[in-house]
Amino acid sequence: MKYEKWSPGYWVLKNIVRFADFIIYKQIIINSKEKIPRDKPILFAPNHQNALSDPMAVLLHTPYQPVWLARADIFKNKIAAAILRFMKIMPVYRIRDGKDQMANNDTTFNNSIKVLKSNGALALFPEAAHSGKRQMLAHKKAVPRIVFMAEEKSDENIDIHIIPTGIYYSSYWKFNRTVIVNFGDPVLVNDYLEEYKNNPNAATMALREKLYEEIDKLTINIRSKAHYQDFELIREYYGKEFLNKQGITYSPTNLFKSDQKLTNQLDQLEEVSPDKIEDVVNTVRAYQKILKKHHLRNWLVNKPANNTLKIVLNKLALLAGLPVFLFGFIFNAVPFFAIDKLVRAKIRDVAFWSTFSLVLGILIFPIVYLLELWAVSGLLPGIWFKLLFLVSLPFAGKLAFLYYILLRKTLGRIKLLYLKMFNKNEYSKILDLKKELFAKLDALIKA
Structure with a gap:
């Protein structure tokens, strides 16, 4: 299969799914789409929280037919493999798949170079797993390794632009939810190539950390382990009040940015003032308990x-x-x-x-x-x-x-x-x- 070629079948499927998304979602908001260059090879690097909904959020709302890289074990079934390849998903083999399988990555990387050389788009989740929470997992080395290897294997500098992408859902699975897709400033692989020639491991780590920082700016990332659910409740109950407190007009994007600020402060307070956070947590739990007791929602109490x-x-x-x-x-x-x-x-x-x-x-x-x-x-x-x-x-x-x-x-x-x-x-x-x-x-x- 020529992954770099435009596929009419893919286009038909994409538009069927786009209509389904239109029905499923209350709002689909795409921010900073203009930051995606049209004349450069790109690699989308989104956060990963919601299985197939995450790649849909990217590919349905850009003009590209992105080629996704996914773990090879999902290609074991021949029928599944054929469907995945039709959907422009290529396998990446890991040591756990068997050392004898690693050589198959040459085909994947060669196809990746063809996509990039044609100014197409690759896509890969830096976390390499979905969390199911507003909580970004530690990034793996896959994205840096792939872009550096692509540059190495190419006979010329192809100037890859990595697009940090943040995906936010008002709910992960409820019908009539809202999704916000935020595209960030491109991270240029060329900025790391000199360091990669001298110290590949240091360059890989530096690029990985840079991507984490950039994606973190584009999503809500609650770092707390002990109080994740409590901070989610605070965000739900207090979010609009905090937005009003800042004198900002309501919009889904403004509320998202305000919620980012709110949850970041909660994470910081947990580190410096754990006693104060425990006091707030006890109060929010008591408030949640009485709402549940009477089968009420917080928004009902806002303007009684x-x-x-x-x-x-x-x-x-x-x-x-x-x-x-x-x-x-x-x-x-x-x-x-x-x-x-x-x-x-x-x-x-x-x-x-x-x-x-x-x-x-x-x-x-x-x-x-x-x-x-x-x-x-x-x-x-x-x-x-x-x-x-x-x-x-x-x-x-x-x-x-x-x-x-x-x-x-x-x-x-x-x-x-x-x-x-x-x-x-x-x-x-x-x-x-x-x-x-x-x-x-x-x-x-x-x-």
């Missing part, structure tokens, strides 16, 4: 004064949107819930949930839609009505999901109003705990 009006407005919206919900639910519920239940039951690693949901969705939904079209085609006059019905199904499904979210929010507001009216002590306790938590954080965190 507006709750009654919101309930009335939400009920009106739910009444008006009921026909759309029923249409979308009837024709999408079976495949949606079947896939969700199957993935949750069979896939143990949560980081793979979104991957399997995407693949099963692309395979199953079109079949179900065609069967539904066949079932109702006798009721639809003319080819255009049939086509309109078919095209409307995925959009109606997404609208039905948004209706469901609005319904859940309305029920949550009713729960809070009920608590305010009939259990004032618990209601006051919730507000007091939140006030106490925010006061402690206001005193510790610098805007």
Whole structure:
């Protein structure tokens, strides 16, 4: 296979998946795309937290057909190997795969050089594994070794540009989530070549550290081991308050940057003031416990004064949107819930949930839609009505999901109003705990 050549089959698959992504995500935000050079060989180096969703986040939103390098053991099955190669994924062999297999890397590196010489794009995860957390793993040496080897094996300097890439998800697997992809300033391999000639190991380590620093700037990286989940809760509960405290207008990108600042300060405070962090952690856990006890979410408590009006407005919206919900639910519920239940039951690693949901969705939904079209085609006059019905199904499904979210929010507001009216002590306790938590954080965190 000529990996450096543009593939029409890859282009078709890419656009099918891009449409699926459009349905799955609430927002897809791409920042600093202009930093990717068009006339240079490049290697994308993203953080890795969410299995197949991570390469999708890169390849669907750049003009390239990136060639990914992946561990060789996933190529053992012949059918899987054929599919992976069609998707422009090449195997990299490691010592654990057997010393006799290492020579096969020559083919991979030769193909990599061809891609780079044609000003194409390679892609490789520096962590070499996904974490499933907002927590970057230690980087391996694979990226530096590959780019240095490519430069060595090339008969001329090919001037490789490594693009540090940060990927952030509002949720790793929930439907209607947000993804932010941040591209950083290119790291030039040429800057390290002289050192590599004199001391290959030192150059490899220096480039690895540089990439870690650059990717760290582009993602949320909670370093704490003891309080990772606690810091995630603080980010969820206090994040928008901290953004407002800085006088910054809300946007997903602004909130992301503010959350970076917040979590970095929490990590630093854990090192210098562990007692203060323990006190805040105890408070956030108490606040979480009482919210769970009453099946409430933090955002409900943010503006309790507006709750009654919101309930009335939400009920009106739910009444008006009921026909759309029923249409979308009837024709999408079976495949949606079947896939969700199957993935949750069979896939143990949560980081793979979104991957399997995407693949099963692309395979199953079109079949179900065609069967539904066949079932109702006798009721639809003319080819255009049939086509309109078919095209409307995925959009109606997404609208039905948004209706469901609005319904859940309305029920949550009713729960809070009920608590305010009939259990004032618990209601006051919730507000007091939140006030106490925010006061402690206001005193510790610098805007």
